[in-house]
Amino acid sequence: MQTPQLTVRYYLSLFVPKSYTVLRGGYSLRELRADVLAGLTVAVVALPLAMALAIASGATPEKGLHTAIVAGFLISALGGSRVQIGGPTAAFIPVVFVVIQQFGYGGLILCTLLAGLMLIAAGLLRLGTLMKYMPQPVITGFTAGIAVSIFSSQIKDALGLQMGAVPAEFLPRWTAYAKHIATAQPAAIALTALGLAVILAVRRWRPNWPVFLIALLACTLVSTGLALPAETIGSRFGALPSALPTFDFPHIPFERTRELLPSSLTIAFLAGVESLLSAVVADGMTGGRHRSNAELVAQGVANSASALFGGLPATGAIARTATNVRAGGRTPMAGMVHAGFLLVFMLLLAPFMRYIPLAALAAVLLVVAWNISEAEAFRHTLSAPKGDRLVLLLTFLLTVFFDLTIAIEAGLVTAAFVFMFRMADAFEVSSGVKLVEENGADDATEKAPSQRDRLPPGVEAFQISGALFFGAANRLDDLLDQFRVPPKVFILRMRLVPLIDASGVHALKALLERCHRRGIVLVVSGLQPQPQRVVAQMQLHPREGELHFVSDYEAALALARRLVAATNDNR
Missing domain, CATH: 3.30.750.24 (STAS domain)
Incomplete structure (x- = not known):
């Protein structure tokens, strides 16, 4: 029988960061060299993504960089995975865009703080192991729906449409696009096509190169060299600040906490699920084993810190984590170094980022949308039994046409009823x-x-x-x-x-x-x-x-x- 002391010791061991485990076991100069190179590689990949994801979410590009720096460092330093890379991801775009439109950036700060506290509580209550029981049709459905939402959000910048704010809802958004299609700019369309062509070509011939950064450089050089009349980061947002992320506490509408709770739950759910899925993928690539509850606590701390330093919601990023592993990263130091390189890039390159065309960032996000759509998994699930197809299509359609929160809730409830029906039928x-x-x-x-x-x-x-x-x-x-x-x-x-x-x-x-x-x-x-x-x-x-x-x-x-x-x- 376990003594109370052993029970407490075992409980606390569930939250020991992998960084502590690595450093306690000895950390060699050779490992440091490998982690520095991997961190640099991931930082080069994360730089354009962080800005593109922030802009698509309705925020300014530096908020994406602040998120990748602050949250990315804390997720690696405190997390339960050896190779997890954290930062903003495409999954948050629909919910963050709606929150900012309805409640302003202060509302998003409150949402992210609440989500961070929820993640910490989930980890302390040892709910991390429950994430593995998430129905796959729900995950595939809302992921595909998010991909469609991201794709539709980029049409304005991809075509250079001369219009005001893009509506948050799917059908009104496409109605607005149709009304302004005559204002499409040839220069923006050409830059979008160039960005897509560069990404596809580099991926085919040099798959290990940083394709997104190369695409942004090519589009920026062409746009600047030919003086194309295309909207850029500078023309829309002004110069990016080349300074350290600072503690930022704007007006927060605490009186609207109840209204923001559903969105906070959605952010916490997405952060928890995506981070643990990413950790599972990383385990498969490295043969390691992550601590799921420690990972949730780290995600909670990182999201709370990101909000207080002017950032966005963050989670483990599967693509960047895989890049880290392929680049030779084997310890949490790689993720911490990646955040450090992003900080250096922001301090040194901020004056030049203003020339990046928004059409180039749109091209990057169009490719990201396709990557996360899981088209093959979607087609495969359509051949599943009727109950799974119902859950998949319901979650997908609600994500696209209504709201991600409603989609997840309805998907989980429907999956539960399908499960109960099957269990009852087997009785x-x-x-x-x-x-x-x-x-x-x-x-x-x-x-x-x-x-x-x-x-x-x-x-x-x-x-x-x-x-x-x-x-x-x-x-x-x-x-x-x-x-x-x-x-x-x-x-x-x-x-x-x-x-x-x-x-x-x-x-x-x-x-x-x-x-x-x-x-x-x-x-x-x-x-x-x-x-x-x-x-x-x-x-x-x-x-x-x-x-x-x-x-x-x-x-x-x-x-x-x-x-x-x-x-x-x-x-």
Whole structure:
């Protein structure tokens, strides 16, 4: 038996950062060199993405950089994965865009802070392991929906449309695009096409090169060299600040906390799921094993800090984490170095970033949207059973046309109902005529009459199989109505019931009451450990002459014979 001290020690060990584990085990100069090179590689990849994701979210580009620096450093320093790279990701774009439009940047600060606290609480409550049970159709559905939302959000900059703010909703957004399609700028279209062509070409011929950065450089050189009339970061946002991220606490609408809670839950959910999925991918690439609850706590701390330093929501980024592993990163130092390089880039290159065309950033995000769409997984899930297809399409359509929060909630609820329906459908009740021997006879073709003949006169038996939970409990309601003449003893075989819940116990109690009213003795045989424990906890105990629990079917038959004999003797 564990002592309280051991229990507390084990609990605290769940939150030990991997950086501490690595440094305690010894950290060599060779490992440092590999991590520095990997961090530099990831920083080059993350630089254009951070700005593009911030702009697509309705924020300024430096907020994306601040997020990648502050949150990226803390996720690596405090997290439960050795190679996780954190920062802003495309999954947050739809929800962040809507929050900023409706509540301003102060509302987003509050949302991110609340999400950070939720993630810390989830980690401390050891909910990290539950993330692995997220239904895949829900994940695929909302990921594909996010991809469509990102794609639609980039049409204005990709075509250079001369219009005001882009509506947050999908249909009004495309209606606005259609009204302003005549204002499309050839220069913007050409730069978008150039950016896409460069990305595709580099990925085909030099896949290890930083494709997004190369695309931005090519588009910027062409736009500046030819003096193309295309909108740039500088023309829309002005010069980027070349200074350290500072503590920023703007007006926060605390009075609207209740309105912002759904969005906070969505941000926390996305941050938790994406970070743990990224950690699982990293484990597969490195052969390591992450600490899921430590990762959630780190994500919570990083999001809270990002909000207070003028950033955006952050999480583990699968693509950047994979880049880190392929570049040779093997310890959290690579992620911390990546944040340091991003800070250096911002301090040194901020004056030049103003010349980057927004069409080039749109090209980058169009490719990102395709990358996260999981088109192959979407097509594959469409060949799944009807319930999975329903969950997939419902989550996808709600994400695109309504709201990510509603989509996740509806997807999870629908997936739960599909699961319950399947479990209830797998629950079977069969009469004694169809039973095979309790002692484990492998011959399923055994004659039914021989089973029926074993039942003494006045005894009936039914076998139930599958989980006896609230979705299947009503199957026991009309069990006794199948007998023209009520038996004296009714054997309920439960050897094949691995799980029972409160509704299942209630159904057993209801069956017992019906048996009692008709003068039938109920004998339950073969209870497995979990049903035994739950039945005992809910005070369903044996009652002499009414309810008996026996170990197996043979014992049930022997008891039934004695009970029938006793009844006959009493007459």
